[in-house]
Amino acid sequence: MPHRPTTRLARSLAAGAGGALLLAGLLAPTAPAGAAAAPAPVACPPAVGDLATCWSGQDDNGAWYTFAVPDDWNGDLVVHAHGGPGLDPESDPERSPEDLDRWSVMVREGYAWVGSAYRRGGYGARMAVADTENARLVFEEAVGVPGRTFAHGQSWGGDVAAKLVEVHPTSYDGVLLTNGVLAGGSRGYDYRVDLRVVYQYYCGNHPRPTEVQYPLWMGLREDSTMTSAGLRSRLQECTGYQSDPADRTALQQRNLDDILAVTKIPERTIESHLRFATFTFRDIVHQRLEGRNPFSNQGIRYSGSHDDKALNAGVERFAADPTARRDLSWDSDPTGAVQVPTVTLHAIDDPTAFVEHESAYRESREGAGTDDLLVQAFSRESEHSSLSDSGYATVMAALADWVETGVRPTAEQVAASCPAADARYGTGCFLDPTYTPAAYAERVEARPGGHRWPVLTAAQERAWSHLPGIGIAP
Numbered sequence: 001m002p003h004r005p006t007t008r009l010a011r012s013l014a015a016g017a018g019g020a021l022l023l024a025g026l027l028a029p030t031a032p033a034g035a036a037a038a039p040a041p042v043a044c045p046p047a048v049g050d051l052a053t054c055w056s057g058q059d060d061n062g063a064w065y066t067f068a069v070p071d072d073w074n075g076d077l078v079v080h081a082h083g084g085p086g087l088d089p090e091s092d093p094e095r096s097p098e099d100l101d102r103w104s105v106m107v108r109e110g111y112a113w114v115g116s117a118y119r120r121g122g123y124g125a126r127m128a129v130a131d132t133e134n135a136r137l138v139f140e141e142a143v144g145v146p147g148r149t150f151a152h153g154q155s156w157g158g159d160v161a162a163k164l165v166e167v168h169p170t171s172y173d174g175v176l177l178t179n180g181v182l183a184g185g186s187r188g189y190d191y192r193v194d195l196r197v198v199y200q201y202y203c204g205n206h207p208r209p210t211e212v213q214y215p216l217w218m219g220l221r222e223d224s225t226m227t228s229a230g231l232r233s234r235l236q237e238c239t240g241y242q243s244d245p246a247d248r249t250a251l252q253q254r255n256l257d258d259i260l261a262v263t264k265i266p267e268r269t270i271e272s273h274l275r276f277a278t279f280t281f282r283d284i285v286h287q288r289l290e291g292r293n294p295f296s297n298q299g300i301r302y303s304g305s306h307d308d309k310a311l312n313a314g315v316e317r318f319a320a321d322p323t324a325r326r327d328l329s330w331d332s333d334p335t336g337a338v339q340v341p342t343v344t345l346h347a348i349d350d351p352t353a354f355v356e357h358e359s360a361y362r363e364s365r366e367g368a369g370t371d372d373l374l375v376q377a378f379s380r381e382s383e384h385s386s387l388s389d390s391g392y393a394t395v396m397a398a399l400a401d402w403v404e405t406g407v408r409p410t411a412e413q414v415a416a417s418c419p420a421a422d423a424r425y426g427t428g429c430f431l432d433p434t435y436t437p438a439a440y441a442e443r444v445e446a447r448p449g450g451h452r453w454p455v456l457t458a459a460q461e462r463a464w465s466h467l468p469g470i471g472i473a474p
Helices: 008-014 016-028 097-104 104-108 125-142 156-167 190-203 228-239 251-262 265-289 308-314 323-334 357-368 391-403 413-415 420-425 458-462
Strands: 037-042 052-058 062-069 076-083 112-117 149-154 173-180 342-347 374-381
Touching: 016 173, 016 420, 037 062, 037 458, 052 097, 062 097, 062 104, 062 125, 076 125, 076 156, 076 228, 076 265, 097 104, 097 112, 097 265, 104 251, 104 391, 104 413, 112 125, 112 173, 125 156, 149 251, 173 391, 190 228, 190 308, 228 251, 228 265, 251 265, 251 308, 342 357, 342 391, 374 391, 391 413, 391 420, 413 420
Parallel strands: 076 112, 076 149, 149 173, 173 342, 342 374
Antiparallel strands: 037 052, 052 062, 062 112
């Protein structure tokens, strides 16, 4: 039977629009940036505007949050961790409403929903974990304790949600990870490391020979004024990626062919990957790790180009600072020590977080001895940021049923239940229960020790937690 909360806010929610307007007069309006603001009624985003009542506020750390309670609430809560990370210096009050709009299927399925925009942009998985957990606590204080609480994360938010249920094992009944960066931070960006150095070998314009030089593991020097538009211009100059193939020069086409073949990055996302390997790497190195290098490409033999020998002789090489790699690992690598049912959903042709991330996560769960609590579903889709609502509803229902009954579903059972969801949403069923992704090392060249998962064991995490200044500061 659904849980019925009894707080003052919950009673106002139950009273409908009149109660919401009455309470709006009792709550403080939007607070200045960085100051806490109690939850206040706001207009719901369009996808849920006719289904729910929405509230927004700002926690003590400055993180904006939004939550929605559907009119026909089933009593359960989905706690959402968003992807990225964005690079704005402060929390973005528009982020959580946008996420709620994108994953409105959760509200349409009867779940209350809460998401944090995090206290700042930039890297920091454990910071995002803390802010996501704070958003859950705000919801419970305002509305009441839900019957069941599920974590959900997509993209980098999948890594955040995976860490969330490790760090707060008693707060959640189950976790859904969709298109997640589940290899973690210390290995999950190695293909972008490779892109950064391979691009520079062929293009030589990032930086140009006439500009201040810096090691490529920085992504970009700290005081650079380069913009995304400037980076696009350099990428176009070297590869003609924005041009029709017939309009590219022979050198541009060869550069593009070599870069794509060596890195195995799809042409349609080469810009976004290079942007991450430029601006987010700069954030990780300069803002989060005090200028230390967490990345390595020592011993990697690049292949697939028109001249592999020349490429390997000329590409820039570097080794990671052990303390930087340790801090990035402690901050963001899953240990696999998850004690609640876990369902993942991944697009087979995800061009951003490659589907092989799922192999890394399965091996991490096997290494932790928790793979009996993991079911992985794969969808024959080709986007990263959003998937079919029918698929989301299907895997969410499978997770909820598993938590309710204690019976672990099979991939075949999950796929077979999709048509029922598609009858409501009509966005298509693409689940393939026969698919198995290749090993992570088949897509990304493994660094020394890179075949062992999890990267960070639960025992190592406990040991490192006693080190002063470990990880990435909030």
